[in-house]
Each structure stands twice: as C-alpha cells, then as structure tokens.
Amino acid sequence: MLVGVDLGQPAGFDPTLEELALLAASAGDEVVGRVTARRRAPDAALFVGSGKADEIKALVLGTQASGVIFDQALSPAQQRNLERHLGVPVADRTSLILDIFGDRARSHEGKLQVELARLQYLATRLVRRWSHLERQRGGIGARGGPGEAQIELDRRMIGERIKSLSARLEKVKRQRNTQRKARERRGTFRVSLVGYTNAGKSTLFNALVKARAFAADQLFATLDTTTRQLWLGDDVGSVSLSDTVGFIRDLPHKLVEAFEATLQEAAEADLLLHVMDVASPHQIEQRDEVMRVLGEIGAGDIPQIWVCNKIDQLEDSQQPREAADWILADGGRRFRRVFVSARDGTGLDTLREAIADAARAHHALPDHPSSDGHLPDFLPSHHA
Incomplete structure (x- = not known):
C-alpha cells in the first residue's frame, strides 16, 4: 500500500504516486493500492493523523497488503507508531531507496557506500526498538535493564562500523583523485x-x-x-x-x-x-x-x-x-x-x-x- 501526503509545498508532491510505485517495483514489491492525504503539517505521532491511519488500516486489511510505504520521510517514532497501528511493516521513501541501492550495488566501493548510508539511517532508529527487554530489570538499585544496555551496545557497534567504512571510503576517494590527476596529466x-x-x-x-x-x-x-x-x-x-x-x-x-x-x-x-x-x-x-x-x-x-x-x-x-x-x-x-x-x-x-x-x-x-x-x-x- 502506497501513501503520499501533500504538505502544501510548491513542489515535491506526486499526486499519482507513480514514481513511488516505480521505486516499489524496482525493489520487487507489487502495489495493491494508493492513498493520498493533505495536511498543513505532519501529525507528530502518526504522520497522517488517526482518522487517515484508520482508513489506511481498513485498506490494508481489505487488500491483504503485507506492508505500507510512505512517499515522505518518517521519524523513528512515527514509523514505530504506524507499525503498531496498522499491524504491518512500514517503510518510508528513504528506506525504500536504500533497499534498492543495497540490491543494485555491485562494486566494492558501491557496497561500502550503501552500507554506510544504511547504518547512518539505522543509527537514528534504535530508540526503543528493544522495548520488549526493558521490563527485565536487574538487581537492587539497577536503573536500567538489558534493553537499554542492548541499545547502547548496538549504537556503539554501529558507530564503530560507520567510522571504519568512512575511513575505507576516504581511501577510495584518494585513489580516485590519483586516477583523475593521472588523466589530467595526460x-x-x-x-x-x-x-x-x-x-x-x-x-x-x-x-x-x-x-x-x-x-x-x-x-x-x-x-x-x-x-x-x-x-x-x-x-x-x-x-x-x-x-x-x-x-x-x-x-x-x-x-x-x-x-x-x-x-x-x-x-x-x-x-x-x-x-x-x-x-x-x-x-x-x-x-x-x-x-x-x-x-x-x-x-x-x-x-x-x-x-x-x-x-x-x-x-x-x-x-x-x-x-x-x-x-x-x-x-x-x-x-x-x-x-x-x-x-x-x-x-x-x-x-x-x-x-x-x-x-x-x-x-x-x-x-x-x-x-x-x-x-x-x-x-x-x-x-x-
């Protein structure tokens, strides 16, 4: 199910959602329905508001859609709330493009670039992803449980991987510059x-x-x-x-x-x-x-x-x-x-x-x- 929200900007809204449909097809998805809405500003909790979210949920159930893709970028909280409300996975335009790039990258450099972008995107979405562990609290005086520890561990691992990828890409950039200078000399x-x-x-x-x-x-x-x-x-x-x-x-x-x-x-x-x-x-x-x-x-x-x-x-x-x-x-x-x-x-x-x-x-x-x-x-x- 595709969803697009017109926020009244002069450009940037596709009422047909045709480009989003092409992106979905490129990712191997089949489009079963399209929903558009108009708002002055995104709803803080559900991006589209509760009424429109109920409408989308009914369409998801009616078409047996296995997921919902938004044409705009969602905040981590909006994505999480929508998944709970709709009962199916929710993706936004950014994550869809990242999925396509992940499938299409062939060269070593391309794979490094896509992984870096994926991790930078994921790093903003760790908040409360481990809420199912937060109830397992530790001993006397413990303020946080394994949930918080897992988030910090993941954040640290992702941070270290981002540093490593950035360093490797910097090396690739230097190699490209060397190749360009050789072409310039010729x-x-x-x-x-x-x-x-x-x-x-x-x-x-x-x-x-x-x-x-x-x-x-x-x-x-x-x-x-x-x-x-x-x-x-x-x-x-x-x-x-x-x-x-x-x-x-x-x-x-x-x-x-x-x-x-x-x-x-x-x-x-x-x-x-x-x-x-x-x-x-x-x-x-x-x-x-x-x-x-x-x-x-x-x-x-x-x-x-x-x-x-x-x-x-x-x-x-x-x-x-x-x-x-x-x-x-x-x-x-x-x-x-x-x-x-x-x-x-x-x-x-x-x-x-x-x-x-x-x-x-x-x-x-x-x-x-x-x-x-x-x-x-x-x-x-x-x-x-």
Whole structure:
C-alpha cells in the first residue's frame, strides 16, 4: 500500500504516486493500492493523523497488503507508531531507496557506500526498538535493564562500523583523485553522464562507447561509475566518458554524502551530458531536480550539453525540427540541446560532434588561448 501526503509545498508532491510505485517495483514489491492525504503539517505521532491511519488500516486489511510505504520521510517514532497501528511493516521513501541501492550495488566501493548510508539511517532508529527487554530489570538499585544496555551496545557497534567504512571510503576517494590527476596529466578531456534515474544514461553510454554497462527500464538500474574512452576523430582524439548514478527527487542526504566519491566524478568533469527523458510528462521537474543536486555537489557551473533522449517515444507532431539547437535557460545561461534516441541510434553522430566541439572549446580556454583571445561560442559567458 502506497501513501503520499501533500504538505502544501510548491513542489515535491506526486499526486499519482507513480514514481513511488516505480521505486516499489524496482525493489520487487507489487502495489495493491494508493492513498493520498493533505495536511498543513505532519501529525507528530502518526504522520497522517488517526482518522487517515484508520482508513489506511481498513485498506490494508481489505487488500491483504503485507506492508505500507510512505512517499515522505518518517521519524523513528512515527514509523514505530504506524507499525503498531496498522499491524504491518512500514517503510518510508528513504528506506525504500536504500533497499534498492543495497540490491543494485555491485562494486566494492558501491557496497561500502550503501552500507554506510544504511547504518547512518539505522543509527537514528534504535530508540526503543528493544522495548520488549526493558521490563527485565536487574538487581537492587539497577536503573536500567538489558534493553537499554542492548541499545547502547548496538549504537556503539554501529558507530564503530560507520567510522571504519568512512575511513575505507576516504581511501577510495584518494585513489580516485590519483586516477583523475593521472588523466589530467595526460590532458584527457573528462565527460560525465548525469540525469534523472531511468532517463537512459546507461543505454546512451553503451551506444556511444560500445560498452556493456547494465541498462534496464527501471529506477537505479546502475549505481557504479563506469569509465571508458570515446574516440572523436583525429583532431580531438579520445575523451574519458563516465556513467554515474541517477538522481531522483528527495534523494536521501545520507546517500548523497555516502556517494560523494562517485558523484565527485561529475563534480570534476570538464563537460556534463545532462540526459533527459523527453517522453516523460515530468521532464521539467526532473531536469530542475538534477540541476539542484548538481549545484549541491559543486557541479552547477560545469558546462553542459542537454541530451534530450527517447525521441523515438514521441508522437510525430512532437518530433524536434532540428537535430540540435540552443536554449536560453533561467538565469540567462545558454545550453546546447541535442535530440537523440539512445535505443535506435538517432542523433548520436550529432551528439559526438557536440562533444568534440566542447573538447575543442575547452582547449581554447585561458590555459589554451584562442587566436583572437575570445571565449569559444560553445560555452556560456560566465565561464570566462
């Protein structure tokens, strides 16, 4: 059973709960019902209030649902109270995404990152999880029982594991920095694919470099960064192309922090290919969310090409008039748009040429001045 609560925020509420349903499907769950509610503020005890909680309980019983997933983050107390009230396990958006990431991580680094995020999430949810032991009090003068001792023991174990994982990830980060510096010494132009999850980044990556990165029509099909060389002709040579983890609305901050080493690949790129699903009715909201997260990780000012993917799914009347154009976005920043279908190969030659233009422009920047001393037309003026 899916539950979404509209708290009156300008953005961030999906009344259809379609994205939550896709997340649930990605985690292997089957959706049997959806419930939405509107509140000015979350109820401190049950998030939705007692009346709506009773309604959800009746639907759970009627559909024989085995669990409830909320589209918003729940506090530990709200989650515990809801589980008692509804009689089934309750998860929130954060824990659902963590479950998916846990299933999908393949590399050693990815597994470390997911485990760190899971433990940071779990550390906030130990409060009174051992209440069944609290009644077993000790001898004379004992103020606490085994329940409190177990909580402290778990908290200490989790804290030590978090420290250990953080140290190992710091080592991974240093190794990545060494690899990046080696690429910089070779003068390699670095390109990173970014975009909303399921926009088609891995399919595009495979089409451009003939790789075999896992690609599927599901959210978070790939988590681990893959880097390959992309040949762009004799005058440009090869550039480094990296596929990164997809972004999503309300991506848990702990995951953003845990995946810092992976996201750093995007933050230190020379060019971002911002892949968008133009067939999605939510493409503008998805684009804005990706731009927001890029700003959050320090990649907001890196030059971008907007790769408008999945044009094969558009009606004839919606097809672009040109293979590529320019668009003036909010803030007066210009972006080059290229319309492609990663699935059937439409527009890929135009995209390769756009990447080559960016590489040439990069080498004409102050470190590589152009003959007339002006900034290349490819880049927005504030990159001077």
